[in-house]
Amino acid sequence: MKRMAERLLYPIRRSEQWVEYLLFHQRAWVLSVFLLVTLVLGWQAIQIRPDASFIKMIPTSHPYVENYLTYQQDLSGLGNSVRVAVATTEEDIFNAEFQDVLRLVTDELFFIPGVDRAALQSIWTPNVRWTEVTEEGFVGGPVIPPDFDGSEATLDQLRINVLRSGQVGRLVANDFRSAVIEVPLLDFDPETGERLDYQAFSQRLEERVRDQFSDDQVSIHITGFAKIVGDLIDGARQVALFFALAIVITMVLLYLYSRSIQGTLIPLVCSLIAVIWQLGLLNALGYGIDPYSMLVPFLVFAIAVSHGVQIINAIRLESLHDPDKWHAARSAFRLLYIPGLTALVSDGIGFFTLMVIDIRVIQELAVAASLGVAVIILTNLLLLPLLMSYVGVGEKAIEHAKAQADQGGEHWRVLTWFATKKGAATALTVAVLLAFGGVYAAQGLQIGDLDRGAPELRADSRYNLDNDFITSNYSTSSDVFVVMAVTEPDQCSSSATLSAVERFQYAMQAVEGVQSSVSLADLSKRITSGLNEGNPKWRAISRNQFVINASLAFVPGGLMNADCSLLPVILFLDDHKAETLIRVSQAVETFADRYNSDQLQYLLAAGNSGFEAATNQVIARAQYEMLAWVYGVVSLLCLLTFRSVKTVLCIILPLALTSLLCQALMAMMGIGVKVATLPVIALGVGIGVDYGIYIYSRLSNYLSQGLKLTDAYFETLKTTGKPVAFTGLTLAIGVVLWVFSPIKFQADMGILLTFMFLWNMLGALILLPALTAFLKPHPELTSSPELFENDR
């Protein structure tokens, strides 16, 4: 164990010597390299583009998504469309002014780039028709009367046409006070071949439709994936404001802490350089910044500042002994290089364990965060002491430090109670009780999103209000689960296939949570009935293939693919709660397992609910896998560093309690485990372990000098207590402002990370000494780990 640890840590220890030499003897060279890199990466960082793609938010190697990707081309009409509802405050939509607006909105949408113009549908497009069964058979025509001029007579005709078009509940609201324009989108521009720019599209919708046409009488409501993405990107922009705020608050705190202008500005600048490098590297590596990885610059900044604080603190204390700037900076570097490196490496590895989750946004977040932490090693462990070696902390700061040192930090004495037998027993009892309470409360923890509408956004966001408007006035659910029924080519419309599929749909309709379903089979049945004078007794799949073929002449696109080997079965669900999705996907899988044959296979799944079901499955599995990895890795690092299982327990158990309480908090606040919240625990543990490492390394130092536990802990607090508390605070400030984000999941992440950062700090300050008193790991530490031989 010991040998292995030494071998593993050898390069780090060796590196310290030559890094120190390089840094402090070639200052100008190193500085110019840093400057150059910053300029290059800064130039890269400016170019970073907001980026949100549907495919990145879903687990692409989950069988559901693999199936979808196989048939993506054939399903295109199903996924990506926007619905624009134009509503009136008048009694109904049958008046000339409203129809005029509706026509203009339809025209406007027609010309927005990215719209699949041929498939655009509203009662003003010629592809929306009414049909009626008459004595002579089917008759029909466009819903808007050809001679429409806004007169009473043509408005009446329009009303009749709308009623017999079957569009009530689809293109016209059930209460006749709004009408929808269905806007299918093209993922790629057919002329330029470029990807659809969701943000530009969303902006055009706002400017050219909502802003232009909204007034006292008319309101516009827009839903659809493109709009969600647009809103997410817009919301993410507001987050830049939080970043500025976080910088200002951190600056004030830094000054209060260090009483030094240099000691405030230099950590801040170095931390900002870390952010610039991180963003620049991301862009250089071809990544964009999406609403999920938006969190990372905040984290990088906060982590960088917290390490900066440790170094400034060390330099201050060093300056008490040796006021020479160069010497103080150099000893501070020597003192903190290795613990800082260990802490940052464990942060980085903790973040990197997120790679086990097979969802691209999380993996990109892992890459971005690990990259950011790696960058901090350079900017804050190297550049910061280098800069400080030029400017120093200043007289005032040194005096302040001296005054504090003389004062003796008596207020820390309170915390040493937890290192006494009685205090430890109390703290541990409370912790055990909390753990039990946490286990109990965490049972209510749900997988997936629990709210209606677009859970990415707040319930009262305009998007979700629009979504409520459309779901309450129209008959279609926004939770869509698509099963792909796959046949041999040309067999998708055979009598046998359709008869099987209609019975599959019937079986699914009995599943709780399935509202209704639609497939080619329904259409064939309805049209067969229509061809027989509209008699519902004929609403069946005919055994006569000629009848079916005749019926399919009337089928709109999207319900079968070009070579007729696929027919999507669309299940409309009540909601997208995890239990509903599990119930539905299990029902489909059971049916498929029983009946899939060479002729006909039911493949899961597409549609927003299908993807969410897949995502939930991946997350439910990954949740524990990720915990195992992150705790495994962090424990191993602690074990390598301290070489004592009991020590590892002293550091890890408080973190575990925080993780557990975080789950309980999520359950109580109704926050589900989802793409956005899953990384939180890994981030929390990865960063939380820093406190433990810093505190325990000091503590073991004092213990090995023969101090009693309470005294050793008091000494520890006097030297590192303040930076640890400050670290907790800066980290929390970095993320707490997220609570005000217009994006729901960012707010959730903000709440949970703040909670984890603060609780981890408390855990380290209270539980760590209590556990040390209880487990007594120190007799094993016959010699303190030389790694942390860092006392003055």
Add this chain to the structure above:
Amino acid sequence: MLKTLVKRLSLVCIAAMTPAIFAAQPDRLDQPAPLSSAAHSVLLTDVVRAGERLVAVGDFGVVLFSDDEGVEWQQASVPVTTLLTSVFFTSPQTGWVTGHDGVLLYSDNAGEEWTLFFDGNEINRLKVEYFESRIASLTDEETVEDPFLEEDLVFALEDAEFAQEEGPVNPLLKVWFKNEHTGYLLGAYGLALMTDDAGQNWSFISSDLPNPDQFHLNAITALENSLIIAGEAGLLMRSDDQGDSWYELPSPYGGSFFDVIAHQHALFALGLRGHLFMSEDGGFDWQEIPVDTTVSFMGAFSDGETIAIAGLGGTLLTGGEPNQLTLQPLGTRHHFNAVVSTSSGWVLAGEQGVFRTVEQGVSQ
């Protein structure tokens, strides 16, 4: 020991890896209707009374019955999953149901369990048999009277043989019994069958009907001693000799009739696009009853005092006198196919299962 264990385990693994031989979904004629919570919201095509009980039939082989005037419904056991089209009880215990694929179901326990009496394959066989025996028994007199008769019959036999190869393609649309013994089955493309022995044997009678264009036959009723059949394209036919011979009635309308019913010595024919006609002379002279709707009427019911007519788009028309029929506002746009009276109102068979009206207001 270990070896065998490994062997066994690997066999298990192989078994788990090789795809199982899947059984495809059975044909709907071979699949019993699943007992399902969704059975209560399928398309229902007909509802009748069987003594105290109400029985409704519909899509996916669903038969529902209610013993409390339509409040609670239970699903009956049915051996097929086809769309069922009509139901008739000759006694509170004995009932018949028709459906697609030429399905005829029989129950002798008040509609709780149904057995498949025959399907379209049997109808196709009866049809072939009919033409074969008809050709065999052709007399000289007949050929003299109509020199093309034999040729026509041979063509018809070929058609019937072709249909036999095609399978049970065509639906039965109506079952109706004049009394315990005599009953009729009507279906698509002029299909008609008749029994005289309470359904034990059925004979093919399409050729006896004056329906050269083979229009769909939708409804049949009795008025005093006559029988009247109504069908597609305004087809109306009458028999005055217990169904031995039929003649065409003058039709007031060229669109389809979906039901025909006798009510207080008058005949009512109803059909496409709000067309409702009444005849007080047994079907020779018809007057149109103006109704303020253009949706199709699908099914009628009479208890002697009141007539009720159900139609598409949530239509229910009721009244005592023909000129006093009023549209009942039911607050739904779902289609209705049949209606029956209960002690407290009406029960309708419709697109979304059973719809029940009570004295005040409406409940699903």
